[in-house]
Amino acid sequence: MSEPVQVSDPAGLVARGAALDAADELAPLRELFALNEGSVYLDGNSLGALPRHVPERVRDVMVRQWGELGIRSWTESGWWTAPERMGDRIAPLVGAAPGQIVVGDSTSVNVFKAVVAAVRLAGQDRASGRGPGSGQDRGSGQGPGSDEGRTEVLVDATTFPTDGYIARSAARMTGCRIVSLAPAELPAAIGPRTAAVLVNHVDFRTGRLHDLPGITAAAHEAGALAVWDLCHSAGALPVGLDAHGVDLAVGCTYKFLNGGPGSPAFLYVAERHQARFDSPLPGWNAHADPFAMADGFEAADGAVRGRVGTPDILSMLALDAALDVWADVRIADVRAKSLALTDFFLECVEAYAPPGRVSSPTPVAHAERGSQVALRCPEAPAVMDELIARGVVGDLRRPDLLRFGFTPLYVGFADAERAARVLGEVLAAVPGQVAPGRR
Ligand SMILES: Cc1ncc(COP(=O)(O)O)c(C=O)c1O
Structure with a gap:
């Protein structure tokens, strides 16, 4: 130099x-965060800054909830229901009504659940003649009478790599093939063979915002489902999941939601799909009665069926505290x-x-x-x-x-x-x- x-x-x-x-x-919100005043922090799209009050709350979770209450905290401190409670806290930030988001696992794992479930839903839609966007039966072209089968998953070619890796594996497991295209080319490419489209809302390299309403509408027009990765838009801009009829979405909480390193991700399952959402990871937390310890799996109602195993409580409750900064925003x-x-x-x-x-x-x-x-x-x-x-x-x-x-x-x-x-x-x-x- x-x-x-x-x-x-x-x-x-x-x-x-x-x-x-x-x-x-x-501007006054800045005071809520622990920032090094000698530097300018422009990496919140990778790891959000620490809200100052979070360590004290995590300390309470560890010392009082875990240390003193111990196992009673699963009920008395609300640990067991934290995934759906956190989901309802994130919901208004991404334009979702309550009851459609669960928090847990990594974004990668949620991409897997969402893509496999989308392909399964598209297959059910085809068998029933139903369309994914409206929950209504479709008139023609996409139903049992059209026999090509929905065997393609269209993936944003500029995607964050994990989505592409996971989608390829999900496609292999569901008998689909991957078609990788630039987001702008997706609407024209979605057709009767398309089961699902997986797109990053914001390109992690260039910061380009993709057309969520347009691509979702194009998917529905063709009888396919739209799955969005909101890692770079949740907490950064209005997403409008319900307003635009998105089918499934995933996102992380450690960027613009400031949940902390490795904080759990979220999964959105539109209400109209929940009864038929068939998770490829139906762990005991997704069971209608987990403590029955039954042999057979019976899915819980609602977005809860997107859960898998025991939630990561320390990270989840750090996120809970971090979300407080949004109270009046x-x-x-x-x-x-x-x-x-x-x-x-x-x-x-x-x-x-x-x-x-x-x-x-x-x-x-x-x-x-x-x-x-x-x-x-x-x-x-x-x-x-x-x-x-x-x-x-x-x-x-x-x-x-x-x-x-x-x-x-x-x-x-x-x-x-x-x-x-x-x-x-x-x-x-x-x-x-x-x-x-x-x-
Ligand atoms: C768009 C996008 N998707 C997925 C991921 C990976 O998420 P995870 O590590 O939670 O699986 C990232 C991480 O930065 C990302 O930017």
Whole structure:
């Protein structure tokens, strides 16, 4: 690394950042989080920051609920029903009515449950002539009279890898084949052979927001089911699961929901599908009467049938505490601030970065942008190391993507300005080439 370089601010971006923070109604929420004031944390799209009150609550779970009450806590502290209670707490953040979400397992495991269950539901729909979107019988084309069979699972080709790996295995187990396509190509490709479509709501690399209403409607039009991975949208933007008729969805809680490292994921099963939701992992927690210890499996009613085994109580109740920060927060306000933050960051990068050194694959259009900005830069590994050394914490997706996540609950406009300014300084100091596509 060469000598430190300072970039100038002729556009008054420092002052603009301060003014935007002063006018920001969500700004006081930052106090709820444990942040290192010497640095700018732009990695909440990977691991959300710690809400300050969580350690004390986890301490209570350990010392009082576990240490003093012991096994009585399964009932007296509500441990047994925590998965569905946490689901109901997450529900309003993703536009779901109560009773449709359970929390537990990892996102990967929930992708498995959702894809296999979707293929099974599509098969039942075909046999009964019913359509997945409405719960109503379909008139023609998709029912018993159409015999091609629903043997394809369409997968977002830009998906986070785990979804693709799991979907391929789920497809093998259900006698389906995988068709991998860019999300924009999915609506035209969904047809009478499609059982289910699995899509990431926001691309983890570029931050592109995919068309959940459009792709879901296209799936239903063809008699298929839509399964969405909300890891990068839950807690970041309005999802509208019920409003858009999504069939099944999964998501993690350790990014924008700040549940902590490895906090349990969630599974949404639309109410209209619950009675026929046939989990490929029907563990005893999904049984209608788990403590009957019966030989035969009889599925519980509701989203509970998406549960598998004993819930991870310590993580689950850390998440419970973390969700308290949402008490008075409207997701629409979070979205408005997220877009303003990412707009401002992009403007600052344009002002501070030496010409041609970075280019952004993140869409400019608000309707297509999640809550992160990615910058392509041939020297990305060295640049991210130096950014972190200078207190700007983003992350790297090899080979050449710098990722910056914007969590509106605790990231401010001055943070965005500072991150871009430090990036400009680092780029000026790191010898480099002009980024691909920029001259
Ligand atoms: C879109 C997406 N899906 C799935 C995962 C993996 O989830 P898990 O590790 O909980 O299985 C991630 C992790 O970052 C992700 O970003």
